Amino acid sequence: MQTILKKSWPNGVPKTLTYRLGEKPLHEYLIQNAKEHPNKTAYVYYGNHITWRQLHNDTIRLAQFFKNQGVKKGDCIALFMQNCPQYLIGHYAIQMLGATVVPLNPMYKESELEYFINEAEIKAVVAGEELHSLLIGAKKNTSSLEFIITTNYADYLTQDVALPIPEELKMKKQYFENAFDLLKVIQMTEPINETEKINIWDDVGLMVFTSGTTGRPKAAMLTYGNALFKTAATTQAYQLNDEDTTLAVAPLCHIAGMVMGVNIPVYSACECVLLTRFEPEAAISAIEKYRINKMYTVAPMNVAILNDPGIEKRDLTSLELNFSTSFGIPVDEKLAESWKKLTNGCLLYETAYGLSETHTCDTFMPIDKIRFGTCGIATYDTDIRIIDVETGQDLPPGEQGEIAVKNPGVFKGYLNRPDATAETLKDGWVFTGDIGKIDEDGYVYFIGRVKEMIKCSGYSVFPEDVEALMNDHEAILQVAAAGIPDPVRGESVKAFVVLKPEYKGKITERDIIEWSKEKMAAYKYPREVEFLDSLPATSSGKVLRRLLKEK
Structure with missing residues (x-):
């Protein structure tokens, strides 16, 4: 599997990780x-x-x-x-x-x-x-x-x-x-x-509470070395250096925002423009004024900027790379092309797959071999396996199963939760609870959460799959899918939809269902659709399907 994982390594990026100032916190x-x-300016704050x-x-x-x-x-x-x-x-x-x-x-x-x-x-x-x-x-x-x-x-x-x-x-x-x-x-x-x-590989420098999709949140214990490794790997993979100017607008309390806004500027000694939170005008003005060339966003931020009145008259041409995450809205080729046109060439792509327990960024996208619909390839010193949920056996490329990750970013365990730790962390491998696959070129695909899987008439349906298909509808701005009880089928899919402003009042829930019926397998299309003004989400932009399901 290691040969496949490294098959698409980008040209010009060193294959061996080196720490800029050595292994130190x-x-x-x-x-x-x-x-x-x-x-030298470290951070610019308004x-x-x-x-x-x-x-x-x-x-x-x-x-x-x-x-x-x-x-x-x-x-x-x-x-x-x-x-x-x-x-x-x-x-x-x-x-x-x-x-x-x-x-x-x-x-x-x-x-x-x-x-x-x-x-x-x-x-x-x-x-x-x-x-x-x-x-x-x-x-x-x-x-x-x-x-x-x-x-x-x-x-x-x-x-x-x-x-x-x-x-x-x-x-x-x-x-x-x-x-x-x-x-x-x-x-x-x-x-x-x-x-x-500090013993960087043993001392705990960060404790991040997981989102708690089941039960109360657990505190994942991350070492100083976990943070150093993932920061260095991401910095080197995307070739960030002290001549870059970045934008930090994602919440610093979230692991991805922390890597991009707290860790990378300090590790690389680059200049970082820091905003308290995302607002389109502030972000656009910051890009223009400080000539930001690299930044991290979630897809709804990019859509908000693209739809900002008069955006075609603004100058975002300093942007070169925009690593982004699909939250509610996919980072797909259509969005990337719109972004490239607006910025006169900036590359927009899915930044990485990762989770709190691995200090995130277990993959990265080769910018000379961008493959939409994937999370890129395994980062430095990282092994990824796809495991059959039923048998526990490793699966070959192309087969779907649970994603397991092993690298120097893996956490020490959950605070005071030995049983939960033993269930997740096995021989240095994090069993993520995520379903995915790896293709023949080493690209990792995230398909959905095991615990969010919807069982419809015996078929396994992943919310992300339904959402990706429904995002092709011209009227849909955002969509989230969840399972609801069905006395005959066990569960059925319900879609929660945010319409684009120009379509409100001009399209019905039944219209969306009939369209979906034509686009998806019979077991998969949503039996119910509910229009919402917005989707419940974390401060980082991640849609909270759990709240929708409770609703």
Whole structure:
């Protein structure tokens, strides 16, 4: 299988992975960047150019403050905020002490926070000011949380704001009696003298809660080495370097957004334009003003930009590569061609297959051999197997089965969940619960989740397959499929559809069903269709079929 996995390796990309500064945790790359490029811009935040020296200086001061508060190696410290420079500072300050970063989605509510704090025994939280009250509420039923640091996103703005800013950056500064203020902490604390010694392949630097499609979310323990490996592999595969300018707009609390916005800029020493969240005008203006040439998106972002009024008059020609992910809308050849035309040549393609348990990006797309409908080929030092769900036997190319992955990005296991760990992690292999296949050229295809599979009259139907077919309908902007009970067939497919604005009121649910009946096998086409204004999704854009099924 290894020969097939490497068969389509791109021309000009080294076949052996080398680490730019050696095998060391990423916070040491930050330290080195400050030494070698002190005055070079590291991040641009709505017009504020933050240099490597400034980023490093604030990080080592926050690290010392954490140390003064008793934070030590192995402690769990959470980040609970929108994208902002403070997120980066917090992330690397925590890791400089050998502590563990726990990203918490700013969309979480009080009861969810209570669960996460208790599950990981979180000792401290760095949070956006608007989220403070949620933490105080959650703290009442927790015993591990010792202190809170809050921050106002506008603390890292300058007077010369260069881009449209979201509402979160217009909030008045607040101070709380039961929380420290991040800016004051940094201003009043001396820099740390020495960072903690790290065993990068054993010490846990990141704990990511899985989405919890079944049961409560589990905390996947990822080492400093997992992060280094996947960051280096992705950087080298896509040939990113310190001359590039990238855009970070995906949520940093999500593993993919973290790789692209937190890790890669520090590893490669490139300049990164950071936005609190995606808004078409801010993203378009950022691309124009800062001549961004490489960026990561999810497909709905690209569609929003393509449909933005007057977009044909904007200048996005600096873009060269756009790695994207299909969430609700596929990254297909039609979308890629529209994007290429708008940008005068930028390549748009599916970026990678991966999951939290492997620090994502287990594959990459060879940009000289793009194959739409696939997730690309296995990345460096990566083995991928396709396994028969019933027999446990390896399957040959072209056959569908469960995807199993093995590489230096594989996690240590789930915190306090030995049974779940044993079920997922076997002899260094992550059994993903995803169904896929590998073709004769080594390209990996993601077909669907085992647990989301719909059983219709004995046939296995994957939601992604139905969605891909329905996206060919001219009226459909987004679609998600889920299984619903059927007294005769066991389950039937129901499609939740968001129509393009120009088709609203001009097409019915029955029209969609009849069209689907002509395009799909009898067991597969949706028996029910429901129109929605939007699909429920995570902050990263991933459609939550579980909520649709519950609905």
